Amino acid sequence: MDYDGKAMEKFFNPDSVVIVGVSRLTGPGAFNILENMLAYGYKGRLYAVNPKATEILGVKCYARALDLPEIPDLAVITVPREIMPQVIADCCERGIRLFTLVPQGLAEADARGASIQDEFMRIVGEHGARVVGPNTLGTVNAFDGFMSSFMPIEKRQPPLGSAIICQTGLFLATDLGPTSGLGKGIDVGNQVDIGFPDALRYFGEDPRISVVAMHMEGLRPGEGRLFLDVARRAVQEKPLLVYKTARSAAGAKTAGSHSGSLAGAQAVYEAAFEDAGIISLEDVEDLDDAVKAFLFLSPMRGRRVAIVTVTGGGGIMAADACERYGLELATLTPETLKALQDIYPSWMDVGNPLDVWPAAIGKDYLPVFIQCFDTVAEDPNVDGVVCVGGTFGDGTVDLSDFLVASALRRAKPIAWWIHGRRSFPLAQKAEASRKVAVYPSADRAVRALTRLSGYYADIRGRVAESASRPAGLPEAPKPAAGGAGSAAGAGTRTAPDGAGATSPTGWAIGRARSGEGSVRTLGPEAFDLLAAYGVPVARWAAVGSPEAAAKEADRLGYPVVVKAVGPNVLHKSELGAVRLNLADPGEVIAAGRDILGRIAAAGGEGAAADTGLLVQEFLAGGHEVILGAKQDPHFGPIVLFGLGGIFTEVLHDVAIGLAPLAPAKARRLIEKIKGYAILRGARGQEPSDVDALVDALVRLSWLVADHPEVVELDLNPVKVFAAGKGCRAVDARFLVRS
Ligand code: ADP
Ligand code: MG
Numbered sequence: 251m252d253y254d255g256k257a258m259e260k261f262f263n264p265d266s267v268v269i270v271g272v273s274r275l276t277g278p279g280a281f282n283i284l285e286n287m288l289a290y291g292y293k294g295r296l297y298a299v300n301p302k303a304t305e306i307l308g309v310k311c312y313a314r315a316l317d318l319p320e321i322p323d324l325a326v327i328t329v330p331r332e333i334m335p336q337v338i339a340d341c342c343e344r345g346i347r348l349f350t351l352v353p354q355g356l357a358e359a360d361a362r363g364a365s366i367q368d369e370f371m372r373i374v375g376e377h378g379a380r381v382v383g384p385n386t387l388g389t390v391n392a393f394d395g396f397m398s399s400f401m402p403i404e405k406r407q408p409p410l411g412s413a414i415i416c417q418t419g420l421f422l423a424t425d426l427g428p429t430s431g432l433g434k435g436i437d438v439g440n441q442v443d444i445g446f447p448d449a450l451r452y453f454g455e456d457p458r459i460s461v462v463a464m465h466m467e468g469l470r471p472g473e474g475r476l477f478l479d480v481a482r483r484a485v486q487e488k489p490l491l492v493y494k495t496a497r498s499a500a501g502a503k504t505a506g507s508h509s510g511s512l513a514g515a516q517a518v519y520e521a522a523f524e525d526a527g528i529i530s531l532e533d534v535e536d537l538d539d540a541v542k543a544f545l546f547l548s549p550m551r552g553r554r555v556a557i558v559t560v561t562g563g564g565g566i567m568a569a570d571a572c573e574r575y576g577l578e579l580a581t582l583t584p585e586t587l588k589a590l591q592d593i594y595p596s597w598m599d600v601g602n603p604l605d606v607w608p609a610a611i612g613k614d615y616l617p618v619f620i621q622c623f624d625t626v627a628e629d630p631n632v633d634g635v636v637c638v639g640g641t642f643g644d645g646t647v648d649l650s651d652f653l654v655a656s657a658l659r660r661a662k663p664i665a666w667w668i669h670g671r672r673s674f675p676l677a678q679k680a681e682a683s684r685k686v687a688v689y690p691s692a693d694r695a696v697r698a699l700t701r702l703s704g705y706y707a708d709i710r711g712r713v714a715e716s717a718s719r720p721a722g723l724p725e726a727p728k729p730a731a732g733g734a735g736s737a738a739g740a741g742t743r744t745a746p747d748g749a750g751a752t753s754p755t756g757w758a759i760g761r762a763r764s765g766e767g768s769v770r771t772l773g774p775e776a777f778d779l780l781a782a783y784g785v786p787v788a789r790w791a792a793v794g795s796p797e798a799a800a801k802e803a804d805r806l807g808y809p810v811v812v813k814a815v816g817p818n819v820l821h822k823s824e825l826g827a828v829r830l831n832l833a834d835p836g837e838v839i840a841a842g843r844d845i846l847g848r849i850a851a852a853g854g855e856g857a858a859a860d861t862g863l864l865v866q867e868f869l870a871g872g873h874e875v876i877l878g879a880k881q882d883p884h885f886g887p888i889v890l891f892g893l894g895g896i897f898t899e900v901l902h903d904v905a906i907g908l909a910p911l912a913p914a915k916a917r918r919l920i921e922k923i924k925g926y927a928i929l930r931g932a933r934g935q936e937p938s939d940v941d942a943l944v945d946a947l948v949r950l951s952w953l954v955a956d957h958p959e960v961v962e963l964d965l966n967p968v969k970v971f972a973a974g975k976g977c978r979a980v981d982a983r984f985l986v987r988s
Contacts, residue, residue: 251443257380258452260348261444262391262434264323266295267398268346270315270337271329274303281400283328283352284309290405291395297322299337314340321345326388326398328352335369342377349374350398351384351439358385358440371442386439387419392432393458399423406431410545410684411460413453415446417467431545433459445470447477454484461544463537464492464528466519474522474885478908481526482714489544489705490528493537494519515882521906522885525915527709529701539687539694540701546687547663550702552633554580556626557603559638560619560647564667564692565603568636571696577703579603586629593621602626603638620652627662633707634663634699638692641672650680657685663702665695715912720948724782726956769961772984773815774864776963779984783953785877785946785965786978789867796842800835802865809833809868811980812841816861818853820983825852831868838865869978873929873938874967877947877979879909879954881961887954891916891947893925894967909951916947929970936972943970943977959987 272284284298284307298306301313312318315325315337325341327334331353338349356367367384374381382388388398392409401423410431414421415438422435434456436449446469453462462484469477481490497516523530531537555577559565572579579602582590590600594609604626610618627635639649649666657664666688668676677688689695719726772779774792781787791802792815803810814827822828826848829841842863850858874894882888885908892904905919920926920943931937946968954960962985970977 251380253448253451254380255452255455257348258444258448260323261350261380261382261436262389262452263394263396264294264348266297266320266322267292267324267326267396268297268299268315268318268322268341269326269328270299270341271327272298272300272303272306272309272311274300274306276307282307283326283398283400286399286402287397290397290403292397293395295320295322315344315346316340318344324348324350324398326350326352328400331355331363331366334366335373338370338379339373342373342379347377347379349379350382350386350388351442352386352388352398352400354385356384356440357442367442374443381443382436383439384442387422387437389437390422390432390435392434397422409433409458411458412463412541412545413456413459413461414463414465415449415453416465417441418465421463421465441470445473447473447480450477450484450490451480454480454487460488461541462488462490463541464490465537466492466494467496469884471883474882478522478526478885481528485527485709486711489701489709490526491531491537491540491544491701492523492528493531493534494523517904517906518882518885518888521888522908525908527712529704529709531701532697535694536697536701539689539698542681542687543663543665543698543702544705546681546684547634547665547702548657548661549706550634550663550699552707553703554578554631554633555636555696555699556580556582556629556632556634557636557638558619558623558626559603559605560607560640561638562603562605562607564638564640564669565605567692568638568667568696569603571693574693575697575700577696577700580629580632582626582629583631586625586631589625590622593618593625615647616649616652619647619649623652623656627656627660627664632662633703634665636692636695636699637664637666639666639668641668641670641676648676650676650686653686654680654683657683663687663699665689665699667692667695715914717910717912717915717948717951719910719952720784720945722784723949723952724956767987769985769987771817771820772982772986773817773862776982776984777979779953779957780950780965780979780982783949785949785953786942786976787982788869788969788978788980791865793863793865796839796846796863799842799863799865800838803832803835803838806865806867809870810838811866811868812838812845813864813866814845814849814861815864816849816857818857818860819849822981825849831870866980869969869980872969872971872975872977875929875943875970875977876904877943877950877965877968879950879960879963881954881958887951887958889919889947889951889954891919891943892923893928897923897925907951909955911948911951913944913948916944916951919947920944938970939973939976940970941973942975943968946977946979961985961987 269284273282276282276285296309297318298309298311299315300311303311305311325346329337356363390397392405397403399422403423411433413434415436419437422437438445453459520530555572557565557568582602587600594600598608606619606622653664664686666686680686680688777787777790789806793799793802799812809831812829813822827845832838832841846858849861876892876894876898878890887909888906889909890904890906892898897903903924905922907915907919929938929940964983965979966981968977968979
């Protein structure tokens, strides 16, 4: 359903609410939503439905939703699953249009649950109602004092500008990390209706929210592009952070049963996040740390870090972390160095990291530290400061007040690592100011600054590169209804990714996906399709016999390659069905006969009858790369680039991008793989024709974007030659849905 901002606002800030299925049990362990809502300070009009009670916690109970004296903005449903359809029908009949469905045990659980869900979703659909959940704690709004959670939630005041969209109540109900002082939160649960795109747009447009965190197991199939469009708009206003879980095959399986949403390949998610400027985080600490950095710290406008430390060793740890996370050690200006030199003993060379200890020996420690820190923080070459401190001995060296004062004086972020068991009260004291962020290690302090600079120096203000159709492409076919990119129905469940045979790029191939028709392999016409899009291919001819192969070889010019083609030949080399560098007709005929003989021996007469021969020009030299593409269930057409052979198959050194690609983006993908050094010309080798690869990748991306019926393809390999000499595909495997 389309985005409805008014409905979203009412989910978070309803004027009136009914809770259907309120328990008479209260107190610890009762998980009573009504009790929690009252304790949280909800001030709107509140009703309860429970046929067995007249009043609970001072709130009048009604036997049925139909009996309510007014139409509440929102119904929070917490009844056994069997009666959900009836209860929802009653509410709809009373005129209620917004539902938070708390129960689990629906489509994510078993067939009975799925049919109950279908039944109430039909009722919901008939009334144009909107749903958060099921399997959810619902929504939390600390600004206006509303929550629908069965876990008690502490309301911290004043609320911070953080919002979270999650698929577990954990993040709403715990009070650590990003939810410490949480502004707003939504547990989207099984996402039968309201999912990530709606929630992200709502938080994106909320002026009280300054950072949006997401805990995502998976998007719904088909909604990836919508989500990215929403994100691209929101990210110009505020940072978007995601901790994507269900990354492993095992995790994805649990996610499948946990909330009915299935994880797509993590690598595709990562590529998509990067494309939209969503910062992808490594773990839950990363999420906590980054949210805190964005809430508390000044923007970091570049990547240059100064490290001011009470110990040399701590400074080295922070410097290591800068390298690991891609931040630079700032080069201090001569003026700064001069000013520092005046504080330090003459035998001490000052620089970055700056170890304060030698300067403070025999002096009053704190004033010296402050002088050093201020001098460095003031340096125009410094974008952010990591302070390494300790809580020593009697704890007299307390930097917290000074660091807060420093953060107030200049708009530069300060991340403070304090080590030691006395650090907690100091951290609390410093963070109460909401101007300094404290971290439990140098790594985490630096990583948090990386997130800040990633957003302020790179993502925000990034101009979208529009991929414009290269000249000379065939006209785009009219998209078929329901093709790739169209939103799948609410609550759609799909088979897990990863089943079926695997192609060299690691993607599932050769599998007829249920409900999507059968998938077949294209023959040599794949080369025609490539050529039509201007993707260069080795000159070729398809023939039926060894003798015909020799004729075509004469026409193509020697040397040539002969290989098998046909629906039964997948890995040709393994069958001995690729013969390279054939010099004359005799060799061609002999090779052709041998190949057909092997196919017959391996697969029987039928296989041989279906098999033809492909004659190609033999392309000597160059490097082998893979260009691939597929239709991703979440994000639609995507392309892949990698070096051939072990680089791709063993090392998984590949880069993924959303199709169609802008040329600059295609170039970034190529440059991103670790093996790029080889293409650039390592160890005296000639540089490869990267421009030609960029062009081929762009054109391939248009092919797969134009043709959703091409579910997957591999050009393995494309041979790329020295700069100016181009590239050409010698093998193409296309899987096409018919
Ligand atoms: P398959 O991947 O099914 O084994 P390919 O057509 O990719 O078959 O051929 C296997 C290998 O043979 C390629 O990776 C490449 O190294 C080499 N090769 C194939 N065709 C040519 C050609 N036309 N010119 C030069 N080398 C080729
Ligand atoms: Mg191949």
